[in-house]
Amino acid sequence: MTDISRVAVIGAGVIGAGWVARFMENGIDVALFDPAPDAATKVKAVLDNADRAYQKLTMAPRAKRGNLEFSPSLAEAVQGKQLVMEAVPESLALKQSVYKDIESHVDAGVIIASSTSGILPTQLQEKMANPQRLLVAHPFNPVYLLPLVEIVAGEQTSPKVTVAAGEFFNQLGMYSLPIRKEIDAFVADRLLEAVWREALWLVKDGIATTAEIDDAIRFGFGLRWAQMGLFESYRLAGGEAGMRHFIAQFGPCLQWPWTKLTDVPELTDELIDTIARQSDEQSGQYSFRELERIRDDNLIAILQALKINQWGAGETLGRYEQALFDAGAREETATDEDPGQPLLTLERTVPPDWTDYNNHMNESRYLQCFADASDALLRRVGVDADYVADSGSYFTVETHIRHLDEVAALQPIKVTTQVLNGVGKKLHVFHRLFHGDGRLLATAEQLLIHVDLESRKASEPTPEVSKWLTEISAAHAALDMPEGCGRAIGDPH
Known part of the structure; x- marks a missing residue:
């Protein structure tokens, strides 16, 4: 490192x-x-x-x-x-x-x-x-x-x-x-400039407007390129026979005189005026900063979608997230927290897209907070990426949430976690979700079981993880039993 x-x-x-x-x-x-x-x-x-x-x-x-x-x-x-x-x-x-x-x-x-x-x-x-x-x-x-x-x-x-x-x-x-060898404009920009030159010709010759060219990219091959690039996309275009068949079928067209990639149109005042006018018509209704934020939101959505499939740039984002989670756990472990008090396991602001039409955090995000808090606790006791890679983890088997108050977008929240029992295969915890102003927003009682990921059966955690959880359980044993612990949905009758 x-x-x-x-x-x-x-x-x-x-x-x-x-x-x-x-x-x-x-x-x-x-x-x-x-x-x-x-x-x-x-x-x-x-x-x-x-x-x-x-x-x-x-x-x-x-x-x-x-x-x-x-x-x-x-x-x-x-x-x-x-x-x-x-x-x-x-x-x-x-x-x-x-x-x-x-x-x-x-x-x-x-x-x-x-x-x-x-x-x-x-x-x-x-x-x-x-x-x-x-x-x-x-x-x-x-x-x-x-x-x-x-x-x-x-x-x-x-x-x-x-x-x-x-x-x-x-x-x-x-x-x-x-980049294996030095070359002007390196790799990515050389590819971009080839498309740019051809696009300039299409505008100059009146074949397409700037908006139509952008639509051809964003509704078509741009979506493929975002996750598979050029050669892998063409490999699929060749069907079961793969790249060799694709080249045999479409390679000859490269000899056809349809491209102007080796020529660059002269950037005359007339061409520049045409491109500028069409660009203003295409997106002039947005300010520069608005376009930046639209771009960022779309990029985040694409990156998150790719992360789900552990593919391309999404795989890079997944590794980065894992490193942030582990680093956060190490930093929290190194703080001067009182070991006899509930642990701070989450601290953040409520993202705007976590809220419903009333601008209140929706029910699924309360569960998200408590799941993230459990993950933070596990990382602090050693159940990190390396631990999971060695085929050990905790599975949540039961959660009971009480919704007590509301919180809106961009407001601060935090979760504290009390370990009720951390001995053996079971991990019993109680989370409290607080607003930044101190209001108790919700509680969650969770039961987790340690699992061998290869056999998919309950198993004992490693001695090091057991030691950490036993120590925290002992430290929290002197705390009062949380109000609401052990409850199920009440029957008014």
């Missing part, structure tokens, strides 16, 4: 601000330098969007947000940092000048990563004193949501730097894709 907790970001454009959000959401302190007078305003807007997105992205406890410092100079921004992320405009001379300034203020071992979308890292390294420290880490907008980051090494980049950078970005919930 790569232990980087302090970074500098140079440049506060769309990509630089996205990096700031991604870093801060993962508990990393950021020093930002950008001489533009409106840099702080733009970054705040991106951070607000990221905060809104992360409230919806995952049910895992979010890391304690990192701090942001707006530095008055590049020198102050980079001093004492472990990694510097360069996100200045796409000018080779400008980037090389920035690296010269960075190197004069950091130690030789500090990694410098460029967000360039196409300049070769070997060119970027040409005037550096320590070129082995530089590589390209090319992300995709919005950086705080899309997981892909292309890792591109230059001729002088140290292999250790490449490995360390890849591990670091993976810890941020990203998917580090090493």
Whole structure:
């Protein structure tokens, strides 16, 4: 694992601000330098969007947000940092000048990563004193949501730097894709630019409008690409015979003179005016920030759907969630809680989509809170991802919930958990859900059974887990029996 907790970001454009959000959401302190007078305003807007997105992205406890410092100079921004992320405009001379300034203020071992979308890292390294420290880490907008980051090494980049950078970005919930050979625009943008060139011709020749082209993508192959990419989709198009049959059937059409991918239309004033007018007609009813939030909401929905199937970017999100859950459990275990009092097992705000038409949290989300609290307790006693991978877990066999009060969207809630019995195969717990103002919103009594996941039968937990649960049970034994414990639905007769 790569232990980087302090970074500098140079440049506060769309990509630089996205990096700031991604870093801060993962508990990393950021020093930002950008001489533009409106840099702080733009970054705040991106951070607000990221905060809104992360409230919806995952049910895992979010890391304690990192701090942001707006530095008055590049020198102050980079001093004492472990990694510097360069996100200045796409000018080779400008980037090389920035690296010269960075190197004069950091130690030789500090990694410098460029967000360039196409300049070769070997060119970027040409005037550096320590070129082995530089590589390209090319992300995709919005950086705080899309997981892909292309890792591109230059001729002088140290292999250790490449490995360390890849591990670091993976810890941020990203998917580090090493690019095998340097090439202008790397891999993803070369594919995007091929589609972009063809789209420009379609608009110029009056074949389709910008809206019609976007519809062709978002209602068709764009949905396939979101989860299977290009080659795997075409493998299915070949039927049972697979890719070989697909190429035999459709390969000859590549020779047909229907594509203009090798030519670029001249961006005349007339073409630019046409594209701008059509784009305004297509989505001008939305503000820039509204479009960003629509985009983010749709991306989150797609990522969550892919997570259900443990596929593609959804699998990356699942790993990230698991790491957040485990990290949250370790952090809670290390607190100075009174072991003789109920444990704090959940603390969050109510997401807007957890509520019904009255803006009250719906019934299923009360159960969600208590299930998450049980998971948090189990992680704290050692039933984490590794434990489950070794074929041990707890299954919930009974839950009784009492709904006592209401809570609305964006209001704070927390759950405390009292262990009534944690000896042997059974785990008997009592949860209390509180509003941030102290009101008791609901209680849940749960019975869980330890299960061997291979045999699917009840089994004893490991000695270490048993020890933890026995100690907590003993500490909670002196507490009063919770009001409502042991109740079923009352019969008024």
